[in-house]
Amino acid sequence: MCGRFALTHSAEDLARWFGAGEIPLAPGLALPLRYNIAPSQPLLAVRVEHGSPRFALLRWGLVPSWAKDPAMGQHMINARGETVAVKPAFKNAYRHHRCLIPASGFYEWAHEGKGRQPYYFSGNRGTPLAMAGLWEHWLGPDGSEMETCAIVTTQANKTLKPIHDRMPVLIPRERFAAWLDHSPGAWTHAAELLVPSPEDALVKIKVSTYVNHPAHEGPACLAPAK
DNA sequence: CCAGACGTTGTT
DNA sequence: GTCTGG
DNA sequence: CCAGACGTTGTT
DNA sequence: GTCTGG
Numbered sequence: 715m716c717g718r719f720a721l722t723h724s725a726e727d728l729a730r731w732f733g734a735g736e737i738p739l740a741p742g743l744a745l746p747l748r749y750n751i752a753p754s755q756p757l758l759a760v761r762v763e764h765g766s767p768r769f770a771l772l773r774w775g776l777v778p779s780w781a782k783d784p785a786m787g788q789h790m791i792n793a794r795g796e797t798v799a800v801k802p803a804f805k806n807a808y809r810h811h812r813c814l815i816p817a818s819g820f821y822e823w824a825h826e827g828k829g830r831q832p833y834y835f836s837g838n839r840g841t842p843l844a845m846a847g848l849w850e851h852w853l854g855p856d857g858s859e860m861e862t863c864a865i866v867t868t869q870a871n872k873t874l875k876p877i878h879d880r881m882p883v884l885i886p887r888e889r890f891a892a893w894l895d896h897s898p899g900a901w902t903h904a905a906e907l908l909v910p911s912p913e914d915a916l917v918k919i920k921v922s923t924y925v926n927h928p929a930h931e932g933p934a935c936l937a938p939a940k
Numbered sequence: 941c942c943a944g945a946c947g948t949t950g951t952t
Numbered sequence: 953g954t955c956t957g958g
Numbered sequence: 959c960c961a962g963a964c965g966t967t968g969t970t
Numbered sequence: 971g972t973c974t975g976g
Contacts, residue, residue, distance in 0.1 A: 755958065780972085786946080788955085791959075792948055802971075803946050823960080927961065
């Protein structure tokens, strides 16, 4: 699955790769390099607004619009690709609210003995990854609002298999438009994209357990481990 | 019909 | 063991 | 995902 | 809102 990732490409690189316009930060604020993005935090997403791809900041942990308790999002950080079309919590988002979640790489943990050993997976050409995402809008009884999201998962490919049996769905660049197409009926084609990545898509490095602690941040998260 | 859940992962 | 916070 | 808390009363 | 279980 995918419960932690990094976004270390520059804003310029991301804008070029995703063609999604300005990143929604206050004027003068730079996109921070992130080495340890965890559930419940804001993440950068690309979704269609007024017919074109736009960056948005969404909270990681999908809260369905009908949820009474927004704490439900704590359990909704991933959505199984095999069942997103039928699960009540994801069905609406899968039809109408698909998005891309840019990542420079993602972490998976292997259970080795008592410990948890992290590995980092990134694109084999150093380009950004586009994880398949779903988002929702939630309006609380007191008028508070939240925009939240989940990362879609699928079976592990050969690269991931020794570490973990699930991985995030990665959308190839030439399929961005297909994944984001919300015209009527297009969602039935989105299902074709919910497959494991080709074996050569990713490179793996074993990294220090420094990244295990969600409060740790910075390049030390990617320090290689023996 | 109404009431209550609505999820994933990993582990047993 | 299970929940919360990051 | 992992790490760390997990409780109450009363007092400051 | 929609599905499942009783």
